Amino acid sequence: MDGVVYLDNAATSHPKPPAVLEAMRDAIERIGASPGRGGHRQAIEAGRAVFHCRAAVAELIGALEPERVAFTKNATEAINVGLCGVLRPGDRVVTTDIEHNAMWRPLCRLARAGVGVDVVPAETDGTVDPERMLRAIGEGTRLVALTHASNVLGALVEVRPIAAAAHAAGALLLLDAAQTLGExxxxxxxxxxxxxxxxxxxxxxxxxxxxxxxxxxRVEAIEPLAVGGTGSRSEEEEQPDVLPDRLESGTLNLPGIAGLSAALAYLAQQGGEARANVRQRTAELATGLSEIGGVRLLGPREHTVRAGLVTFTVGQADSEDVAADLDQRGVACRGGLHCAPQGHRKAGTIDRGAVRFSPGPFTSAEDVATAIRAVHAVAREVLP
Ligand SMILES: Cc1ncc(COP(=O)(O)O)c(C=O)c1O
Structure with missing residues (x-):
């Protein structure tokens, strides 16, 4: 929206690079067909577009085989497939107490189905002590599942020692990179x-x-959440074992995947600049907010080890009211619990939530200044 400073990139990034829109339009207007279904040229081109994106994702994350990338509709679905795909009653999973509901709710459901869930407490700033994780990982552990950065606290988790401990115990590591991948x-x-x-x-x-x-x-077998048409082995009643078909039932989101391809191409070119901008603006937001009396910042003090988000409270004000007030002043941000009550329990903000500013690659220094001025104005209104 014109004139609005958008600081809700942690929910979804906006704006998207123009090439994303063009690729989506092309996928609908020109390619049109269903990928992996049919042998006509449009269907083949649709299949190629999907493969192209799979290969780009694999390249980004250092995966050796693109087939190991299965598309989902969001991170929540991916986490659900990962957790439910490998955990069985009697298995144990180690996690933390700052997980997003995308992880926490499926784990609670799995616990009710007989999976043992060992919860390791994170620090109040959202950092996770690898030693504590190591102590919790034992012989019965089948999976270690945690976020790379809480969407409330923002601190980055050190992945390497936790992965090593998981593997030493014969377990697998599932990482929720919702707040970090790309950045x-x-x-x-x-x-x-x-x-x-x-x-x-x-x-x-x-x-x-x-x-x-x-x-x-290392994942020897994974059960799909949904089974059905894969465009392959249609004569068989069982879902194919081969990836990605095993996890991709039904028609894929071709326009979305084509758009994602264009976004990855953009990041391959401009990623360094985009990342530097997010870090710079995050640091500016944190500094600007920390200078406002009555504003309390959640998460780590060190800005260099955090995802691109800053969460804060203004006195005793309800965070949804503050966010609504900021919206009236032209700053789009999110108040409340951010689907992550666990993070708020840790920060002591479960009763009124917090306001989150999350800049993106296109956030300018001017946008940051506008947002900080708006918080100053709100603070003058709500603080005694
Ligand atoms: C840490 C974390 N995990 C998972 C999710 C879920 O992502 P999606 O909205 O793509 O399902 C989010 C979304 O905010 C998140 O912040």
Whole structure:
């Protein structure tokens, strides 16, 4: 919207690079057909477009085989497929107490179905002590599942030692990269990530309705959440074993995937600049907010190890009221619990939530100044 400073990129990035829109339009207008279905030229081109995106995702995350990338409609679906795909009653899973509901709710459901869930407390700023994780990982652990950065606290989790401990115990590592992929490098081979769940529509700058699950070679078997048409082995009653077909039932979101391809091409060219901008603006927001009396920042003090988001409270004011007030002043941001009550319990903000500013590659220094001025004005209104 014209004249609005959009600081809700942690929910979904906006605006998208213009090439994303063009690719989506082309997919609908010109390609049109269903990928992996039919042998006519349009269908073949649709299949190629999907493969192209799969290969681009694999390249981004350092995956050796593009077939190990299965498209989903968002990160939530990818996490669900990862968790429910490998955990069985009697297994144990180690996680943290700052997980987003995308992880927490499926884990609670799995716990009711007989999966043991061991919850390791994170620090109040959202950092996770690898030693604590190591102590919790034991012989019965089948999976270690955690976020790379909480969408409330923003602190980055150190993946490498946790992955090493998981593997030493014969377990797998599932990482929720919803708040980091695109902004922080994540190489699945190098870090030892067995299951990587990510949205296409946040830091990767793709359209809503896109996401993926990477399934690494250590994952010997994965059960799909949904079974059905895959365009392959149609004569068989069982879902194919082969990836990505095993996890991709039904017609894929071709316009979304084509858009994601264009977004990945954009990031391949401009990613360095985009990342630098997000970090710079995040640091400016954190500094500007910390100078306002009555404003309390959540998360780590060190801005260099955080995802591109800053969460804060203004006195005792309800965060939804503050966010609504900011919206009236032309700043689009999110108040409340951000679908992550766990993070708010940790920060002591479960009763009134917090306001979150999350800049993107296109956020300018002027946007930051506008947002900080708006918080000053709100603080003058609501503080005694
Ligand atoms: C840490 C985290 N995990 C998972 C999700 C879910 O992402 P999606 O909206 O793509 O399902 C989010 C979304 O905000 C998130 O912040």
């Amino acid at each position: 922080w490098p994540l190489d699945v081979e190098d870090l030892g990530i067995d299951l990587l769940a990510a949205p296409g529509h946040k830091g990767l700058l793709g359209p809503q309705g896109t996401g993926f699950l990477y399934v690494g070679p």
